[in-house]
Amino acid sequence: MLAWIAQNTWVAWLALVLVLALIEMITLDLFFIMLSGGALAAMAVSLATDNLVVQILTFCIVALLLVVIVRPVALSHLKQPAVGQRTNVDSLIGEAAVVLEPVGEHAGLVKIGGETWTARSVDGTAIPVGSPVRVRRISGATAIVAHPENRSSSR
Known part of the structure; x- marks a missing residue:
C-alpha cells in the first residue's frame, strides 16, 4: 500500500x-x-x-x-462597491411612472413599475392624472416626480 x-x-x-x-x-x-x-x-x-x-x-x-x-x-x-448598481429604492430613481391621483406640492399618487407610491412634484406644480412622469428621488416613502421634459433640480 x-x-x-x-x-x-x-x-x-x-x-x-x-x-x-x-x-x-x-x-x-x-x-x-x-x-x-x-x-x-x-x-x-x-x-x-x-x-x-x-x-x-x-x-x-x-x-x-x-x-x-x-x-x-x-x-x-x-x-469594492459595485459601481452603477443601485438597489432598493435607489433603483427607482429615473424610472418612468404614471400619475394616478393629481400630484402637487404636498400629495398625489403614482404607479411605478406596478407599485403605487405617494408622490410630490419636484417643483410644486400640479401634474394631472394620466401624465407620464419620471422619479427624481425618493424621500421616505414618497416619490418626488417631474414631467420627463422638466429638467429642474431634484433638490
Whole structure:
C-alpha cells in the first residue's frame, strides 16, 4: 500500500486540493483556496517527478506566492462597491411612472413599475392624472416626480 502511495502521490495532492477547497467554501476567506492552488501545483509536479521534497517545496512556494500576491488583490476587488448598481429604492430613481391621483406640492399618487407610491412634484406644480412622469428621488416613502421634459433640480 505504501509503495502505491509513494508512486501515486498525485492522489494525495488531489485529496488535499479537494479538502482545502471544501474548507474554503465553508470559510469564504480566500486563504484555503490559495493553499489549494499550491496543492494543485504540487500535484502537477508529482506527475513529472516522484521526488517528494520537490513536490512539498512546490506546494509551499506556490501557496505562499498566492497568499502574498493574489489574495490581497482578490480581496480588494471583492470589497469594492459595485459601481452603477443601485438597489432598493435607489433603483427607482429615473424610472418612468404614471400619475394616478393629481400630484402637487404636498400629495398625489403614482404607479411605478406596478407599485403605487405617494408622490410630490419636484417643483410644486400640479401634474394631472394620466401624465407620464419620471422619479427624481425618493424621500421616505414618497416619490418626488417631474414631467420627463422638466429638467429642474431634484433638490
